[in-house]
Amino acid sequence: MINKTVKDVTTACKGVKDGMTFMLGGFGLSGIPENAIAQLVKLNVKQVTCISNNAGVDDFGLGLLLQKHQIKKMISSYVGENAEFERQMLSGELDVELIPQGTLAQRCLAAQSGVPAFYTPAGYGTEVGEGKESREFNGKMHLLEHAFNADFAFVKAWKGDTAGNLIFKGTARNFNPNMCGAATITVAEVEELVPAGELDPNQIHIPGIFVQRIFQGEKYEKRIEQRTVRKK
Numbered sequence: 682m683i684n685k686t687v688k689d690v691t692t693a694c695k696g697v698k699d700g701m702t703f704m705l706g707g708f709g710l711s712g713i714p715e716n717a718i719a720q721l722v723k724l725n726v727k728q729v730t731c732i733s734n735n736a737g738v739d740d741f742g743l744g745l746l747l748q749k750h751q752i753k754k755m756i757s758s759y760v761g762e763n764a765e766f767e768r769q770m771l772s773g774e775l776d777v778e779l780i781p782q783g784t785l786a787q788r789c790l791a792a793q794s795g796v797p798a799f800y801t802p803a804g805y806g807t808e809v810g811e812g813k814e815s816r817e818f819n820g821k822m823h824l825l826e827h828a829f830n831a832d833f834a835f836v837k838a839w840k841g842d843t844a845g846n847l848i849f850k851g852t853a854r855n856f857n858p859n860m861c862g863a864a865t866i867t868v869a870e871v872e873e874l875v876p877a878g879e880l881d882p883n884q885i886h887i888p889g890i891f892v893q894r895i896f897q898g899e900k901y902e903k904r905i906e907q908r909t910v911r912k913k
Contacts, residue, residue: 682877685845685895690716693868693894694724697833700753702730704789704834704860705743709735709761709906712853713742716870716898717835722746730754732829734785734856735761741904750774756829758782762906780809784826786856791828792863793891798827834864837898838887841871842880845889854886862891870898 687693694717703721707713721729722745729746735757737744746752747765754776760767769775780788781803791799800823804810814825836857839850847869849857861867874897 683844683889684877685889685892686843686874687894687896689896690720690870690898693717693870693896694720694833696866697721697724697726699727700729701726701832702732702830702864704829704831704836704864705731705733706834706836706855706857706860707733707737707742708852708855710737710742710904711851711906712837712849712855712857713737714835714837714868714870714898715742715901716896717837717868718742718745721751722749725749725751727751728753730756732756732785732789732831732860734758734782736763736766738762738904738906739765741902747775754778756780756785758785780804784809786859788826788829789856789859789863791826792830793859793861796828798825800825829863831864832866834860834862834867836860836867836869838869838871840873840875840880841869841892841895842875842877842889843895844877845869845892845895846877846880846885847871847887847889847892847895848880848884849886858887861887866893867891868893869895871895872898872901 756778770777838847840848
């Protein structure tokens with residue numbers, strides 16, 4: 682029986698080193714790998730490149746790594762609600778590659794599928810396309826975009842089994858599935874870990890072949906990035 686379970690986040694992050702490239706799932710604060718991020722902060726890895734839709738907020742998510750200046754480069758879709766991210770980008774302290782959200786997702790999928798590059802119309806004629814190869818298809822110009830090349834992908838799922846099969850819940854099914862299998866090592870943290878065979882095969886979103894390490898996380902805060910309530 683295949684068993685990809687590791688005992689904790691410390692074991693799951695074994696092999697993490699300075700200068701590596703990490704993929705981190707989530708959208709805003711939804712479905713982010715909280716335990717893995719906390720461990721990266723604890724390990725104090727430096728000069729890393731992070732591929733993520735955004736960088737959390739100032740005091741949570743990837744914002745914690747930014748506060749300690751652990752990130753050399755961010756590859757993401759927007760600055761979002763993180764003031765420190767914005768400050769470091771504008772001051773030149775942080776190298777930032779902003780790309781269209783769909784292109785970010787597709788570059789993850791390309792890496793997952795073993796496709797080295799693809800053409801997309803997104804960004805042609807803008808700063809996004811500067812220095813990139815372009816080609817016309819069906820009368821429309823497209824940019825050549827390359828698949829990501831990451832060392833670790835850290836994802837978070839609602840439920841998983843010991844063979845690495847994953848089920849995501851609600852909007853946490855965002856960039857997480859795309860990043861599974863898109864790096865040399867995929868680490869999945871789950872809220873609930875069950876024995877292989879207990880998950881309904883029809884409900885599985887990502888098969889275990891895309892996951893190398895899985896562990897049951899703990900103490901999930903699940904913060905809300907922006908809470909809007911009705912006035913009394």
